[in-house]
Amino acid sequence: MITIKVPCSSANIGPGFDVVGLSLSIWLELQVTIKATTTSSHPVNCQITYEGEGADHVPLNAEHNLITRTALYVLKCHSKRAFPSETHVHIVNPIPLGRGLGSSGAAVVAGVLLGNAVGELGLSKDRMMDYCLMIERHPDNVMAAMYGGFVGSYLKELDPADMERKEIPLAEVLPEPAGGVDTGLKPPEPPLGIGHYIKFGWAREIKAIAIIPQFEVSTATARSVLPVNYSRADLIFNLQRLAVLTTALTRSPPDAELIFQAMQDKVHQPYRKGLIPGLPGILASVTPQSHPGLLGICLSGAGPTILALATENFENIANEILTKFKQDGITCDWKVLEPAYDGAQVINS
Numbered sequence: 001m002i003t004i005k006v007p008c009s010s011a012n013i014g015p016g017f018d019v020v021g022l023s024l025s026i027w028l029e030l031q032v033t034i035k036a037t038t039t040s041s042h043p044v045n046c047q048i049t050y051e052g053e054g055a056d057h058v059p060l061n062a063e064h065n066l067i068t069r070t071a072l073y074v075l076k077c078h079s080k081r082a083f084p085s086e087t088h089v090h091i092v093n094p095i096p097l098g099r100g101l102g103s104s105g106a107a108v109v110a111g112v113l114l115g116n117a118v119g120e121l122g123l124s125k126d127r128m129m130d131y132c133l134m135i136e137r138h139p140d141n142v143m144a145a146m147y148g149g150f151v152g153s154y155l156k157e158l159d160p161a162d163m164e165r166k167e168i169p170l171a172e173v174l175p176e177p178a179g180g181v182d183t184g185l186k187p188p189e190p191p192l193g194i195g196h197y198i199k200f201g202w203a204r205e206i207k208a209i210a211i212i213p214q215f216e217v218s219t220a221t222a223r224s225v226l227p228v229n230y231s232r233a234d235l236i237f238n239l240q241r242l243a244v245l246t247t248a249l250t251r252s253p254p255d256a257e258l259i260f261q262a263m264q265d266k267v268h269q270p271y272r273k274g275l276i277p278g279l280p281g282i283l284a285s286v287t288p289q290s291h292p293g294l295l296g297i298c299l300s301g302a303g304p305t306i307l308a309l310a311t312e313n314f315e316n317i318a319n320e321i322l323t324k325f326k327q328d329g330i331t332c333d334w335k336v337l338e339p340a341y342d343g344a345q346v347i348n349s
């Protein structure tokens with residue numbers, strides 16, 4: 001059996017929009033078995049079973065499911081038209097979908113690892129990241145999920161020919177199956193070395209409280225409300241804070257005043273308040289003075305999850321935010337999470 005484990009992640013951490021991601025301790029798991037047969041009754045030779053978040057609506061057809069479609073993309077780029085006959089992928093997914101905890105990033109990373117494993121392709125993690133970035137086109141979630149810990153990343157400026165390959169519509173990279181007809185065409189392969197990253201340190205006493213509302217905001221919607229252009233003042237505001245934040249989170253003991261201010265943002269959170277009732281009030285509801293142990297608070301990824309970094313007093317901090325959401329009639333789950341330092345893993349047994 002091959003087991004593939006990929007952590008969830010929280011992107012942005014305030015000012016690091018599309019730049020930083022923190023992998024966290026909720027794991028998407030694939031249990032993969034291959035039973036040698038000559039024929040399979042399942043599309044592209046792959047049977048999917050599924051438990052956990054999204055079980056009532058995630059597609060179980062391997063040509064539609066994001067994880068197996070991604071694996072199929074990797075396989076097709078290597079001239080393999082289907083999974084080995086017959087592949088069974090059992091998906092165990094505790095990551096809530098569309099909540100800002102990188103469920104799609106984890107699914108894409110898991111899919112690329114799956115394609116590499118069943119196709120015996122021997123790709124490096126760095127090359128696999130190129131495939132991830134052809135599908136999820138901002139690096140923060142996929143980089144954190146693949147490499148683990150607190151990660152900063154940038155996309156390389158590509159030459160015009162490579163840019164053309166990278167900028168092609170997602171629909172051409174992961175085409176919807178047209179009535180089961182396989183055109184036999186090879187999909188566009190990713191250019192080499194699209195994304196680059198560095199792992200920051202992390203002070204081990206810092207934990208992440210995730211307050212997860214029971215409604216979804218799709219990343220596409222949360223990106224559609226952002227402006228195309230920003231003022232110089234707002235960009236400088238974020239850059240100054242991000243420069244301080246990445247090192248402040250490595251220092252032990254952490255400086256709460258410094259981190260709280262360094263987690264402020266003017267690039268995405270203010271524009272997303274229309275999608276998350278009460279957001280400005282929630283972000284202002286806890287401070288290091290009102291709740292000792294709190295270091296900072298932000299929207300997790302594209303939301304609606306709220307992420308509070310803290311060293312203690314977790315329940316009090318969570319309760320305050322739960323109360324604020326409740327005033328708008330929104331119920332939430334909450335969890336205390338740790339960084340997933342090692343990132344994605346493939347275990348052969």
Ligand SMILES: Nc1ncnc2c1ncn2[C@@H]1O[C@H](COP(=O)(O)OP(=O)(O)OP(=O)(O)O)[C@@H](O)[C@H]1O
Nearest residue numbers: 066097098099100101102103104107218219301302
């Ligand atoms: N385990 C999974 N299996 C299949 N599809 C999944 C899985 N996880 C996520 N998806 C797909 O990804 C979509 C959610 O992606 P979206 O980018 O909107 O939110 P997110 O990744 O949870 O949040 P964020 O990107 O803000 O952290 C789901 O609606 C589903 O289509």
Ligand SMILES: N[C@@H](CCO)C(=O)O
Nearest residue numbers: 011017018219301302
């Ligand atoms: N940086 C991305 C993360 C969500 O996938 C955003 O905030 O839109």
